[in-house]
Amino acid sequence: MEQLKDKLKNLSGGKILDIGAGWGGSVEFLTDALSNYVSIVGIDISEEYIERAREALEDSTERDRISYKIMNAQNMKFEDNTFDTVCITNTFHHLYNIPAVLSEMKRVLRPSGLFIFYEMFFEKESEVENSYHHVHHWYADVDKFVGIPHNHTLTKGEIMTHIGSLDLREVEYVLHQKSPVKPNDESGTIEMLIKRCNMFMDKIRNNPDASELIKIGEKHLELIEETGFTPDPVIGAIGYK
């Protein structure tokens, strides 16, 4: 997210809303990236993630200015024009209804407020053999199988069309392609990915109806160990209401 950080470093966040906050990674990103802020509310539909985010906050020096709420972004319980900044990172492909969430985000953002966006994308034309999106598509298929909304990676064009629909002012995009990660990489990225694949495998391991999905997962694990993988490119955007 370094390229997006660079766009944010001289901006004040004011009162911020983070959509799909998960267990707090994006809230941490915002506190780090913006020059300052008044408060951050992180919302997520998952009770379990909000619980983890709240636990992580207990030891934070920022805990007085940050709070988490369980809430569906499609139907937020905030008044119109409540926030100076609204942010959504790594969450588009988890949404059941992207236009409905974007419309809610615009409603709760005050006039001239700042919109922040970040997401990986996928381009068929520039696809490389061991690209991460194959693994990600499998994650999404596993989640769908167990009843959790999770979509395949969006294309850059689809993402830009969604952001364009917000009709923001002074929109700036940043694009970034991360380098391939080799099996002998020492940063721990391969181990993390294997651990994550196994977490998804655990969701289906004992389900006889999931044998095809299990086979696909095993293939991904093999390929990651043998050849590594290439992360998906990412797109970030900022703009004003």
Ligand SMILES: C[S@@+](CC[C@H](N)C(=O)[O-])C[C@H]1O[C@@H](n2cnc3c(N)ncnc32)[C@H](O)[C@@H]1O
């Ligand atoms: C991959 S996580 C992103 C976490 C964090 N923003 C980050 O960048 O690290 C996507 C999150 O979106 C949440 N989510 C999905 N649909 C949602 C909805 N309708 N309203 C609120 N949160 C939602 C999921 O529960 C999940 O925690």
